Amino acid sequence: MEPSFQDETLLARWLSGELSPAEEKALRERPDFADYERIAQLSSQLRAPDYDARAELARLKARRATAAKTRTLPLRQRPHYRWAWYAAAAVTLLLAAWFLLPKAGDHYEETGKHLLADGSSVQLNASSKLSFLEGETRAATLSGEAFFEVEKKDVPFVVTTELGTVTVLGTSFNVYERGQEMRVACQTGKVSVQFSGQSMAHPLTAGESVSLLPDGTVANNRSTREETLDWLNGHSYFQNRPLSEIFAEFERQYQVTFNLPPAFDDTELASSRFTNDNLEKALVELFAPLNFEPNLVGNRVIVE
Amino acid sequence: MRGNGRTSLYQIPSPKFTLPSTIIFFKAMEKEQYNNGVCDQTVFDSTFLSLAPRLRNFLYYRCGDAEQAADLVQESFLKLWENCGKVLPDKAKAWLFRVGENLVFKLGERAKVVRKYEWRQEGLTSVVASPEHQLEEKEFREQLEAAIAGLPEGAREVFLLNRIDGLKYREIAELLNISQKAVEKRMHRALVTLRELHAKI
Incomplete structure (x- = not known):
């Protein structure tokens, strides 16, 4: 008995000449390869009956001419039924929205402090979204950055982001999830962090933090507490972070866009601290150490 | 379908800068072309001439009768003409194949599988073969x-669209409105099944 195929497209790709040398070699070593070669060779001699496309087109035109003479068009194609369908669809959608939306929990987008239904509080940083739903767990879904102070309860409080989840019973901690990077810093109590696609959980105690880096690796205790939590006091604080990350945070805080010179290297590491509530002050704080003088035009920051 | 009358319009380079208004303008121009796309007689004719042979073969593989397949091609294109305002030219291929397939479906019981194929002659003449060899070849073909x-x-x-019509998997996928991967899987399965069936016969 021949071995079965692992790849369900192998023979197809062999016929079209798309196999890699290794695949081709393995295929040729199979005992049944000669049969496939024979089938391929012979089937290439198959032919379909003749077909005269031009004559057929002429025949079609003749048929069309007679059909056009005899056909009568309906005067009205019952448009009212069509509207009935649209109306039914709209009603269904509204009903679905009515029943489904409340279950999706409470939504928060506004920057600042919010009190959640379970008594916990959350402070959202700029351009961050959170939804919260109490069920078997206290389920919070976050994109962006937020600081949580969780009421102690037996029901676990779970923060889910695209990059991982954080599970706690009662504590305060910060979650940062932007782009391909996620950082969790525990301020009090204990939390457990699980990054998406990784089997190992990372337990954190007070003062500890863990980061998932864009390359998929995990770093422990990398960011200091001051850096992580300074935004709670109205500042953005960076220590040896790529300029691109610092700029991105600035753009989020002030809803501005940076125009950088083409040759500008924003992968360079820098340390910076700027305020989150005064644009002009923040621009000076950010750019003075870098020896740049930015111009503010509308919501664009032009750096030359 | 890239029809004769419209090729020049498709050669307008797409705008390098992405101003929304420019995009809308170009989209509008494309739409303008679609409006009389297949309804345009020359576009319709060239669509027929390029697509009808393939559609005929496809229907032939499904219904097993060359004449009936040719009639079904006629039916399919009549429907295309009636609906020419609704079918976008680049969707016409897959649309025609689906209409044709449905027509075969309606034939139901009467549709049969081809049992006898024609063979290219060069296969036999190019090989100077002994009578036994020729007999063996004939048997194998049957x-x-x-x-x-x-x-x-x-x-x-x-399998037949590839072997007889010489279509690439990507082209078959486009005609049948399935993914290229699905086509490759069907092709692979066809070869494995052919070998198994062949061993039994």
């Missing part, structure tokens, strides 16, 4: 014909 008839629907058309 066995293969029987095996093709035993292929599951779907796999058979893909």
